[in-house]
Amino acid sequence: MPEVTLVEAINLALGRAMADDPDVVVLGEDVGVNGGVFRATVGLQERFGPERVLDTPLAELLISGLCVGMAAQGLKPVGEIQFMGFIYPCLDQLVNHASRMRNRTQGRLTCPMVLRTPHGAGIRAPEHHSESTEAMLAHIPGLRVVMPSSPERAYGLLLAAIRDPDPVVFLEPTRLYRAAKGEVDDNGEALPLDLAFILREGRDVTLISWGAMLKETMAAADALADEGIAAEVIDLATLKPYDENTVLGSVAKTGRCVIVHEAAHTGGFGAEIAALIAERGLSSLLAPVTRVTGYDTVVPMARLEQRYMPSVGRIVTAARKACQYN
Amino acid sequence: MGSKRANEELPVIAHFEVRRRNYLAPDGSIDRPLPAFATDARLLVELYRSMVLLRLFDRKAVALQRTGRLGTYAVSLGQEAVSVGIASAMREDDVLLPSYRDNGALLWRGVKPEEILLFWGGDERGNHFSGPRHDFPFCVPVGSQAPHAAGVAYALKLRKEPRVAVCLFGDGATSKGDVYEAMNFAGVHKLPLVFVATNNQWAISVPLRLQTGAETLAQKAIAAGFSGEQVDGSDVAAMCAAAEEAIAAARDGKGPHFIEAVTYRLGDHTTSDDASRYRSADAVQAHWKEEPVARLRSYLVGRKMWTKADEEQLAAECHQRIEAAVECYLKTPPRRAETIFDNLYAELPEAYAEQRRELAGEDDA
Numbered sequence: 037m038p039e040v041t042l043v044e045a046i047n048l049a050l051g052r053a054m055a056d057d058p059d060v061v062v063l064g065e066d067v068g069v070n071g072g073v074f075r076a077t078v079g080l081q082e083r084f085g086p087e088r089v090l091d092t093p094l095a096e097l098l099i100s101g102l103c104v105g106m107a108a109q110g111l112k113p114v115g116e117i118q119f120m121g122f123i124y125p126c127l128d129q130l131v132n133h134a135s136r137m138r139n140r141t142q143g144r145l146t147c148p149m150v151l152r153t154p155h156g157a158g159i160r161a162p163e164h165h166s167e168s169t170e171a172m173l174a175h176i177p178g179l180r181v182v183m184p185s186s187p188e189r190a191y192g193l194l195l196a197a198i199r200d201p202d203p204v205v206f207l208e209p210t211r212l213y214r215a216a217k218g219e220v221d222d223n224g225e226a227l228p229l230d231l232a233f234i235l236r237e238g239r240d241v242t243l244i245s246w247g248a249m250l251k252e253t254m255a256a257a258d259a260l261a262d263e264g265i266a267a268e269v270i271d272l273a274t275l276k277p278y279d280e281n282t283v284l285g286s287v288a289k290t291g292r293c294v295i296v297h298e299a300a301h302t303g304g305f306g307a308e309i310a311a312l313i314a315e316r317g318l319s320s321l322l323a324p325v326t327r328v329t330g331y332d333t334v335v336p337m338a339r340l341e342q343r344y345m346p347s348v349g350r351i352v353t354a355a356r357k358a359c360q361y362n
Numbered sequence: 363m364g365s366k367r368a369n370e371e372l373p374v375i376a377h378f379e380v381r382r383r384n385y386l387a388p389d390g391s392i393d394r395p396l397p398a399f400a401t402d403a404r405l406l407v408e409l410y411r412s413m414v415l416l417r418l419f420d421r422k423a424v425a426l427q428r429t430g431r432l433g434t435y436a437v438s439l440g441q442e443a444v445s446v447g448i449a450s451a452m453r454e455d456d457v458l459l460p461s462y463r464d465n466g467a468l469l470w471r472g473v474k475p476e477e478i479l480l481f482w483g484g485d486e487r488g489n490h491f492s493g494p495r496h497d498f499p500f501c502v503p504v505g506s507q508a509p510h511a512a513g514v515a516y517a518l519k520l521r522k523e524p525r526v527a528v529c530l531f532g533d534g535a536t537s538k539g540d541v542y543e544a545m546n547f548a549g550v551h552k553l554p555l556v557f558v559a560t561n562n563q564w565a566i567s568v569p570l571r572l573q574t575g576a577e578t579l580a581q582k583a584i585a586a587g588f589s590g591e592q593v594d595g596s597d598v599a600a601m602c603a604a605a606e607e608a609i610a611a612a613r614d615g616k617g618p619h620f621i622e623a624v625t626y627r628l629g630d631h632t633t634s635d636d637a638s639r640y641r642s643a644d645a646v647q648a649h650w651k652e653e654p655v656a657r658l659r660s661y662l663v664g665r666k667m668w669t670k671a672d673e674e675q676l677a678a679e680c681h682q683r684i685e686a687a688v689e690c691y692l693k694t695p696p697r698r699a700e701t702i703f704d705n706l707y708a709e710l711p712e713a714y715a716e717q718r719r720e721l722a723g724e725d726d727a
Contacts, residue, residue: 061520087520093550098543101509102516105527108498109457109517128540132503133510139705141499142490146708178706201708230711277713 037219042212045187046076046152048222049194050114054084056224057112060198062089064099064116073118074154074213100126103149104133112198117153120207121164126151127172134203135178147203150194155183156248156298157345158211160338166210167335168247168298171305173205174276180204180229181276185250187218189273192227199226209248216251232279234286238266241355242286244309245296246272249346253296256351265359275305283309284317291322292358298345301329323361328354380580383604384594388652390660397603403667409450409598410658410668411676413442416466417655418680419475420629422688423482427633431692435482436463440596440628443654444560445530446470447601448621451609452528457518458497459511459529461504463560467530468493468500475687480694486705487697504565505535508544508557515553515618526554526612528605534565536579542586545620549587552617556608557583559620560595562627567640583620595623596654628653699725 040048054060062077062084068091071078081089092099096117103113117123130151137147157166174181182197182204184190190208197204209216235250236257245253250271257267268286272278287293293313295306306327313325328346336344385400387393399405416438426432438445445466452458452471460467465478473493481488481500489499498514501507511529518525535541536559548555559579563570576582583590593604601623608619626649630637637646662668700722703710710718 093543093546095539095543095546097540098509098512098547101506101540101544102513102547105459105510105513105515106517107513108510109496109514111517111520113513125539128503128506129509132506138707139702140486140489141705142486143705144490144495145498180707230713277711280713 037221039217040187040220041214042184042187042190042209042216043074043076043214045191045220046194046208047078047080048220049191049198050077050080051083052222052224053114053195053198054080054088059110060088060112060114061106062114062116063092063102065092065094065118067091067116072116074210076152076208077116096122097125097129100129100134100151103151104129104137104147107147107149107203108137108145112148114150114152114198117151119161119165120153120155120167120169123151123153130173130179130203130205131176135176138202139178146201148201150197150204150206152206152208154210154213155207156210157335157341158248160341161210163337166341168330170207170247170275171299171303171308174305174308176276178202179276180274181207182229182274183207183209183247184273185209185212185247185271186216187220189227189233189271191220191222192225193229193273195224196226196229200229204229207247211248212251230274230277230279232282233271233273234268234282235271236267236269238268238290240266240290241292241294241358242268242270242290243294243296243351243355244270244272244283246275247298249296249298252346252348253351255348256355259348259352260355263356265355267355280312280316283312287313287317288320291320292355292361293325294328294351294354294358295325296328296346296351298330300332301327302332304329323358326354326358378581378584380578380584380590380592382592382594383600384597385599385603386597386657386661388596388657390657390664396599399602399606400599405450406599406658406662407667409446409602410655410662412446412450412466412470413598413655413658414676415680415683416442416446416469418677419465419469419684422684423479424633426479426688431483432479433482433484434632434634436632437629438463438466440649440653441560441562441623441625442466443598443601444558444595444623444625447598448528448530448558448605450602451605452526454494455496455525456609457514457525457527458494459507459514459527460498460500461507461531461535462500462502463532464500464530471497475684476690476694479687479691483691485694485696505531505538505540507531508535508541511555511557512544512547512553515548515555516551518554519551524613526556526609528556528558528609530558530560532565533559533561533563533570533573533579534568535559536582537573542582545583545586545618548618552615554612554615555618556605556612557618557620558605559622561622561624564627564631564641566631566635567637578622580620580622588618588620590620590622592622592624595625596652596657598654598658625654626652698722
């Protein structure tokens with residue numbers, strides 16, 4: 037199997053989905069001739085034509101609204117927003133329309149659309165290019181929110197998202213686009229949505245993360261192993277709806293849990309998981325659940341962004357503390 | 363202005379114009395010869411009947427609201443000709459994207475009055491209606507259906523289907539980026555899409571002069587690269603003709619068109635509004651002279667196409683139909699509470715199954 041980067045895996049999945057299903061269309065700013073600012077759509081316009089791979093005017097609200105209209109007509113649009121910092125004009129469309137079209141028409145019209153966007157800091161990008169506000173989206177009933185962290189999962193989950201009959205926001209880890217490499221078999225096989233992936237088994241502490249932070253989380257698990265602590269690492273992968281059973285099952289085994297996310301602390305998705313464990317996993321806990329997250333600040337620009345993102349050291353410290361708690 | 367004079371020698375590089383269409387004068391006399399379709403008395407009578415039905419339906423809906431049997435409701439009083447006229451020019455397989463005040467278009471297209479009542483009575487099943495299955499439901503957030511219309515029209519064009527999307531919204535919506543972004547895209551791709559702005563002069567309490575500095579709303583189409591026209595929105599013949607031309611052209615691949623239907627909202631914004639707070643009764647009274655139902659009736663009566671007996675029979679028919687709809691609506695039991703989960707996703711994710719069971723259990727206990 038060929039080794040590809042995460043962004044190449046996205047490209048493979050898009051190409052596969054378009055080849056399999058003539059209803060799949062790709063739209064966004066610069067997705068055509070230019071192949072997308074991160075090259076996620078490179079070559080697609082040549083293969084499938086400008087009608088199915090269209091460069092939209094520079095209007096994010098429009099991109100999301102077009103997706104809703106196309107989807108209600110039976111197409112399977114995959115919209116691209118260049119950076120998560122520019123997704124906010126789409127919120128009205130996601131909250132008021134995409135997520136509730138099926139419900140408000142009682143199934144008469146549906147919204148099988150995907151809105152892709154890269155999230156997260158760490159590539160020395162300009163202001164507004166480093167957002168990770170997934171919790172905001174995961175709060176919306178009727179949506180799915182998916183955040184892959186490896187080429188293999190990016191490929192399989194994007195195929196699943198495109199084939200899913202409901203709207204999916206697909207958040208891709210910007211700093212792993214090229215840093216993450218892995219073997220991907222372009223066989224058209226989707227991975228299941230709504231399920232978490234156990235990336236590493238361990239009995240001492242559960243580390244839960246998603247998206248770009250899996251890289252640091254896995255590195256932390258390596259470092260902990262050197263200290264004799266066996267960390268179990270869960271890639272939540274789908275945040276909405278999320279796989280409660282895998283979370284609770286792991287915590288039942290380890291009794292300790294550290295949640296890692298890049299997004300700001302307060303109201304982050306880690307709070308949801310901590311609440312779940314408090315409600316339904318309390319009796320198995322041997323230590324308080326802790327969160328290692330971005331700070332409750334605006335994401336700093338390039339010079340300080342590394343200080344904002346949870347480091348391997350912070351994760352290791354939190355996990356060690358959980359293991360030493362008594 | 364000095365700067366204008368100084369620039370007079372520079373070449374003019376673009377010319378634009380906006381035309382205004384009307385046939386029937388407010389008193390029902392003829393301002394301008396009617397288009398060919400209007401020689402068919404049956405169509406004019408059908409339009410008249412639909413406008414009367416809408417007006418009487420609105421009256422009943424308000425009565426239901428005032429007696430606690432319906433939620434907030436938006437009447438079409440004074441602007442019946444817009445939604446009815448536009449819908450009359452559509453084919454069944456065209457796609458309607460209505461705003462919340464476009465009941466007339468829904469009724470014309472086969473949505474049952476009891477379904478409209480069900481929606482405004484607070485039940486989503488009202489949107490699961492008997493009209494064309496591909497039509498959109500009422501859009502409540504102002505103007506946000508315009509990008510959907512562009513997406514629908516793009517899909518129709520992509521599949522080379524000879525169908526047209528028709529998007530209705532009010533004057534207030536033309537101030538929103540949503541509408542302009544959709545128009546801009548429709549212009550780029552010459553989409554089979556007709557935009558209809560019902561300019562009823564009021565966005566709740568905000569008059570048109572605070573909504574835009576433009577002379578017309580129709581001219582906004584010019585900036586998007588296609589044509590716009592102003593139509594007397596209280597003249598149903600003009601609405602019908604404008605819509606027929608625009609829809610036929612769109613179907614023919616000639617691209618989008620924008621219709622500004624100039625009319626007047628004679629009623630409150632909704633049953634929750636009290637328009638006397640921001641406009642005088644005298645100002646409203648003046649516009650009663652222009653309203654579309656009496657106008658068409660005068661024309662039809664003057665041409666011996668309509669009689670007092672017809673009017674009485676129509677009133678009785680409407681009454682019967684509306685009463686039957688009300689009875690059906692009031693007899694429709696609420697759906698079970700846990701069904702709020704049933705159309706959230708195609709299949710309810712396991713994560714929410716327990717919440718559904720909990721809600722169901724409250725009723726079963």
